[in-house]
Every structure is written in C-alpha cells, then in structure tokens.
Amino acid sequence: MxxxxxxxxxxxxxxxxxxxxxxxxxxxxxxxxxxxxxxxxxxxxxxxxxxxxxxxxxxxxxxxxxxxxxxxxxxxxxxxxxxxxxxxxxxxxxxxxxxxxxxxxxxxxxxxxxxxxxxxxxxxxxxxxxxxxxxxxxxxxxxxxxxxxxxxxxxxxxxxxxxxxxxxxxxxxxxxxxxxxxxxxxxxxxxxxxxxxxxxxxxxxxxxxxxxxxxxxxxxxxxxxxxxxxxxxxxxxxxxxxxxSVGDLKEIDFSCEVPQSSDDDEIQQVFPHELCTRLGCEASPILLDVREPWEMEICRIEGAVALPLSHLRQPPPVNLPPELSSDETVVIYCKAGVRSMMACEILRQSYGIKKVENLVGGIDLWSEEVDPDMPRY
The missing domain is CATH 3.40.50.720 (NAD(P)-binding Rossmann-like Domain)
Structure with missing residues (x-):
C-alpha cells in the first residue's frame, strides 16, 4: 500500500x-x-x-x-x-x-x-x-x-x-x-x-x-x-x-598491460628530476609527447615533439616527425606513463628506434616534482 x-x-x-x-x-x-x-x-x-x-x-x-x-x-x-x-x-x-x-x-x-x-x-x-x-x-x-x-x-x-x-x-x-x-x-x-x-x-x-x-x-x-x-x-x-547456459563465472582476459619487449634489454625508465637535469645538457635527449592534441593544449613540456599514440598505433608505416632517428635518444611521455611505454615498444619493434626511454609517472609526476605551476587535468 x-x-x-x-x-x-x-x-x-x-x-x-x-x-x-x-x-x-x-x-x-x-x-x-x-x-x-x-x-x-x-x-x-x-x-x-x-x-x-x-x-x-x-x-x-x-x-x-x-x-x-x-x-x-x-x-x-x-x-x-x-x-x-x-x-x-x-x-x-x-x-x-x-x-x-x-x-x-x-x-x-x-x-x-x-x-x-x-x-x-x-x-x-x-x-x-x-x-x-x-x-x-x-x-x-x-x-x-x-x-x-x-x-x-x-x-x-x-x-x-x-x-x-x-x-x-x-x-x-x-x-x-x-x-x-x-x-x-x-x-x-x-x-x-x-x-x-x-x-x-x-x-x-x-x-x-x-x-x-x-x-x-x-x-x-x-x-x-x-x-x-x-x-x-x-x-x-x-x-x-x-x-x-553459463558455467563457472570468469572474468575475460582483457589485460591492458604494456606488452613485453621482444628484445633482451628492458626499456630504460627516467624520472622527472633526472630528465630535467639532462634537458639542460648539451647532449639533451629528444622529448616526444604521445598524448592527444587536446591534452597538449592544456599543458606540455617545452620543446617536446608531438606524436599522439592514437596516430602511432595505426598500421605502419606512419610518417614519423623528422626529429626522430635511430641515432638520438628519445624520452617519451604521456599523462601517467602507460601510453608512453606502449609508444616505446612500437618505436623499437616497428621503426627500429632503439634508444627510447620512458618518463616515469608522465606529465603528472613532472608537474609535481619539477613544474608545480603546470596546469593539471
């Protein structure tokens, strides 16, 4: 009632x-x-x-x-x-x-x-x-x-x-x-x-x-x-x-983990403070931003080359920025360090660029440890 x-x-x-x-x-x-x-x-x-x-x-x-x-x-x-x-x-x-x-x-x-x-x-x-x-x-x-x-x-x-x-x-x-x-x-x-x-x-x-x-x-x-x-x-x-008809309940395997490299050597990890020091040196690495354009409009690390992961993931060959070469060290970053690891693997395996490093924590950790005035999202 x-x-x-x-x-x-x-x-x-x-x-x-x-x-x-x-x-x-x-x-x-x-x-x-x-x-x-x-x-x-x-x-x-x-x-x-x-x-x-x-x-x-x-x-x-x-x-x-x-x-x-x-x-x-x-x-x-x-x-x-x-x-x-x-x-x-x-x-x-x-x-x-x-x-x-x-x-x-x-x-x-x-x-x-x-x-x-x-x-x-x-x-x-x-x-x-x-x-x-x-x-x-x-x-x-x-x-x-x-x-x-x-x-x-x-x-x-x-x-x-x-x-x-x-x-x-x-x-x-x-x-x-x-x-x-x-x-x-x-x-x-x-x-x-x-x-x-x-x-x-x-x-x-x-x-x-x-x-x-x-x-x-x-x-x-x-x-x-x-x-x-x-x-x-x-x-x-x-x-x-x-x-x-359903038997035992199971979760499907939908792992979003970064695939392991087929190479024997692991991808080098670099922390924000270390990268900041290296960027001031003569032999500074190339900085690659693999976030989406709208993210780059909010904030970015000065001097970074733009190549969204969504573009890089397309079937090769993808036209890479001219700054990228097999001879230079490339430090890749995204928002939190996950997409950048994927980009590292793609560049190593599909384009022969072996000198790649991943920025730990991405631009989020960079803004905390290096540039606290950087806008967050």
Missing part, C-alpha cells in the same frame, strides 16, 4: 492509466542493482529513486574525481575522493526518502556476483569496461536476472535489455570481446556530458517498464543514438540458445 505522502510524491505516475496505483505499488515492491555509479549510473539512479523503486543497490568501488563532474551529476566538489556508492546515497536520500538505498563499495567479481544479485530482481549495467559487461551479463544469465544495458562513446550511445524472459543476452549481440589493443585508452577519447544522461535515463525507463509491467520492453532490439544528428535506429538481434 502507498501512504498518503507517497501518493502525493508519485501523483504524476499514479495519474497515468498505464501505471496507476497498481503499477506504482509494483515499483515500490521492486528492487534494482545498479553496477557502476558513473556517467550512466548517476542519471539512472536519480530516475529510479525519483520513480519510487523500493530498494536500490549501488555497486561501485571507485572514488569521485574532479574529471567526473562534467557528466556524473550526482556529485559535487564537496564529495571529491569519497566512494561513489556512498556519495550517491546522500543526494538520492534527499530526492526520495521512501526508497531504501544500499551501497556496495566493491568491484563486481565472480566471487561476489551471486551474493550481490541475490538481493535484487533486476540489474542495470552502467559499467564502462568490457570485462565487467561480460561478467555482469553471465551472472544475470546464470541467476536469472533481466539486465538493462547502456554504453556510450564520444557522441554515440546504445541501450537495450538482455535476458528478459529468456531473451537474447549480451553475448548474443557481442559474442567475442574486442582486442584490448583496438580499444582506445580512456584518456584518448571523451564523451559529451549530456549523452550519459540520455542513455542512463533510457536504462532507468526500461527498468521502470519491467517493474511496473507497462509498455514494450527493449528486448532483442538495440537502440543506437547519435547525439550529433539526434538520429536513432533500432537493430534487431536474436537469441543464440548456447548463450543461455
């Missing part, structure tokens, strides 16, 4: 003939686990809470960072460095005190999947990586939970519902995970801030439809949305019965 206060809160829902008091009571009796409290999870959580879903779980182990605030609208500066699952509850509790909220400050893993899913009847996958997507899908199939899915990339978004009443699963649409080398690094791409709100809202809408029993669920249909043209398309996909 809905209390008088709840009836006032949900008046605009109850006045819809398709929902009414019966549908609202079904929402109140419903429970949803949201995996990921980021760009997609924030708007989804807000609308699920406002709609009156009785019990909502938030699974996320990450903490709030400044760069999240452009799109993760549940958070503000006062919540920086707090666990997202915990910080989200503050705003959601004020939005609707009639909803029970539970934080799960942990990664979704094969070990805790059954425990997490057992308390909820429906799951929203608001994660941002392929291993979690495959794992959440497999767990939902194994334990019989419908899965409202969303994903975003730059100006494009996708949404659908998997495993609804025995319908198609994530693996029916994407049987194989992509090669990690083909997936752009998070720092190489961006996303327009409004897009997660649109797609996350669609995920919440599908969950509300399922729980209240109204409308046609987006099962077996993938919604594709282009924010630049405001065009959307529906792509039909079908069930592969083989994907309805």
């Amino acid at each position: 809905l209390s008088p206060e709840e009836l006032r809160h949900y008046q605009r829902h109850v006045s819809l003939p398709e929902i009414g008091t019966n549908g609202q009571e079904r929402l109140k009796a419903g429970s949803v686990l949201v995996v990921g409290a980021g760009g997609l999870g924030c708007p989804a959580l807000q609308y699920l809470t406002a709609a009156g879903v009785g019990r909502i779980g938030i699974c996320d182990f990450d903490r709030v960072e400044v760069s999240n605030l452009q799109r993760q609208v549940l958070f503000g500066y006062s919540q920086l460095d707090r666990p997202k699952a915990e910080a989200a509850i503050d705003g959601l509790s004020d939005l609707n005190p009639h909803v029970a909220l539970q934080s799960h400050i942990e990664r979704f893993t094969p070990e805790n999947a059954e425990r997490l899913l057992s308390g909820y009847e429906l799951v929203l996958d608001c994660s941002d990586n392929f291993p979690t997507r495959y794992l959440v899908n497999d767990a939902c199939v194994k334990f019989g939970k419908p899965l409202c899915f969303g994903s975003i990339f730059k100006f494009e978004g996708q949404a659908t519902v998997f495993n609804y009443k025995g319908g198609p699963t994530y693996r029916c649409l994407f049987p194989k995970s992509p090669n990690p080398k083909d997936v752009p690094n998070c720092a190489e791409i961006g996303v327009v801030g409004v897009l997660p709100g649109i797609i996350g809202g669609l995920q919440a809408l599908e969950a509300i439809k399922i729980l209240s029993g109204v409308g046609e669920v987006l099962s077996g249909k993938l919604l594709l949305f282009d924010a630049l043209t405001l065009r959307s398309n529906l792509v039909n996909f079908t069930l592969n019965p083989a994907n309805q």
